Amino acid sequence: MFGLPINMLRVSDNRALLIDFSFAVKIDEAVPYSGAITCAAPSVLRQLAAGAIRVKCTAASDLQSLVRAVLLLTQPQILHPTIRDTRGDNLSMLEVQWADAFRRAPALFSAADAAAEAGNYELVKAHFAPALIRQ
Numbered sequence: 001m002f003g004l005p006i007n008m009l010r011v012s013d014n015r016a017l018l019i020d021f022s023f024a025v026k027i028d029e030a031v032p033y034s035g036a037i038t039c040a041a042p043s044v045l046r047q048l049a050a051g052a053i054r055v056k057c058t059a060a061s062d063l064q065s066l067v068r069a070v071l072l073l074t075q076p077q078i079l080h081p082t083i084r085d086t087r088g089d090n091l092s093m094l095e096v097q098w099a100d101a102f103r104r105a106p107a108l109f110s111a112a113d114a115a116a117e118a119g120n121y122e123l124v125k126a127h128f129a130p131a132l133i134r135q
Contacts, residue, residue, distance in 0.1 A: 027062070030054035039068040041116075042095050049091040063116035063124055068098065070128065071109050078104050 025031045033040075033048060033055040040048070041064035047055045071078075078101060102110045108127050115123035 025057060027059050028056060030056045033057075035065065036069075037091070037094070039065045039072065040094075041065050041068075042098075045091045045095055058119070059121070060117055060119035063119065063121060064113060067109065067113045067116045067124065070112075071101065071105055075105055075109070 030052075031054055033044065035044075037045075037048075041057075041061035043061045044055055044057060044065075102113060112124050112127035115127060
């Protein structure tokens with residue numbers, strides 16, 4: 001699936017696995033960005049758009065990237081072809097595309113994104129819990 005972080009493997013229509021942690025970095029440490037631009041949090045996109053070579057990721061930006069990856073995995077009909085990798089293009093356009101996608105997605109994604117922006121892992125987990133319960 002286009003645009004997903006390369007360390008995520010889609011194993012079925014509703015399951016994904018995190019397959020390695022080679023992109024793991026210390027929170028709040030400025031490092032060269034190596035994640036999926038498509039799933040980057042707005043704060044990361046703004047740093048990249050401003051020309052930053054080293055990007056400071058936070059717990060909140062990491063959670064927002066997770067919400068975007070889950071949305072890409074579970075709601076491709078809402079997103080494609082709207083969300084696209086804009087590496088080398090105007091990164092602020094990706095923020096606009098995500099805002100539009102969140103308006104069209106089920107409400108739980110907007111709520112999870114707001115919780116992620118606040119850095120509230122427990123609330124993000126609570127929003128996704130019904131979808132994450134194994135059947």
